[in-house]
Amino acid sequence: MRLLHTSDWHLGRAFHRVAMLGAQADFIGHLVTTAREREVDAVVVSGDVYDRAVPPLAAVELFDDALHRLAGLGVPTVMISGNHDSARRLGVGAGLIDRAGIHLRTEPSAAGTPVVLADTHGDVAFYGLPYLEPALVKDEFGVEKAGHEAVLAAAMDRVRADLATRAPGTRSVVLAHAFVTGGRASDSERDITVGGVAAVPAGVFDGVDYVALGHLHGCQTITERVRYSGSPLAYSFSEADHRKSMWLVDLGADGSVTAERVDCPVPRPLARIKGALEDLLADPELGRHEDAWVEATLTDVVRPADPMARLTERFPHTLSLVFAPERAPDDPQVSYARRLAGRSDEQIAQDFVAHVRGAGPDEREAAVLREAFDAVRADHSVREVAR
DSSP: OEEEEEOOOOBTOEETTEEOHHHHHHHHHHHHHHHHHTTOSEEEEESOOBSSSSOOHHHHHHHHHHHHHHHHHTOOEEEEOOTTSOHHHHTTTHHHHHTTTEEEEOOGGGTTOOEEEEETTEEEEEEEEOOOOHHHHHHHHTOSSOOHHHHHHHHHHHHHHHHHTSOTTOEEEEEEESEETTOOOOTTSOOOOBTTBOEEOGGGGTTSSEEEEESOSSOEEEETTEEEOOOSSOOSGGGTTOOOEEEEEEEOTTSOEEEEEEEOOOSSOEEEEEEOHHHHHHOGGGGGGTTSEEEEEEOOSSOOSSHHHHHHHHOTTEEEEEEOOOOOTTOTTSOHHHHHTTOOHHHHHHHHHHHHHSSOOOHHHHHHHHHHHHHHHHHHHHHHHHO
């Protein structure tokens, strides 16, 4: 069976205020063309279809068009909700849409109930594990302590239990939206940290033939059977070196996996340039970036006048301007933001306690801080679902 694995469409999202709906429509057209020309048997979409719980109307219309075009091809599609989606909204009408071969899996309780498709070698069971917010689903899965690994492990127990009841030789595919250990993150994914831990080990998914992951925006291979497709478009300059693609996966009669990357259309290349303003304006080597979307980091010790206006004369598609003066590490003018770069909210809070009191939090106090941040994240997730 041939699968086309994609995820993280983020329909409705902009790139530094540049509307991306046209580029997203081009990707949908490319997806449909690939499914037809490469004779794909099923499309799997591993979450974050939309960029937010209440997407703009134009994004909903594009999603509707994608479903109609895939259904028109007669290519079954299995799709789950991600942490950016409203599972309830995405799942509206799932029972009716199911009849058209579009299988929306947004309910955690249905993790062990597969979509079963068949080829000449027998059945393939597709299990959809939508994004599982630990604080919201721990009771559903009967876990005592809310955590990503615990709820995903419980969901996978249901998958393996169902698979054990099926005919020998039944192959299996799991769709999941999670941060798996070994994956490389970028700046455009929403933080899903709970209890200080976001990542789950790939071993959680043992026992199935292929795991189609979503959430991380870079296409990557965790193991031969566990892969991220990544987002089809770049949504942050941290993705400047990404090759945006989908996985074309051939699932053999024995469950063997062969995967090929299929490149996605690139609306405009990304470039990150860094240096003093006058050097950036004069360097002939940077000529190749004049048609790119540009993030410029200026290292001038004194902030130059009208930097954006001057940059856009040479680089008309400059979208982001960052100031990072080259100073000695002990220079008192080194910005607070630079001192905090790369630190989590919890680490910043612990540093603040140490600054005020003269000593960092003890183990009990650190646990209180961690629980407080988890509660805020859980409350945010509840509000997103309720919107």
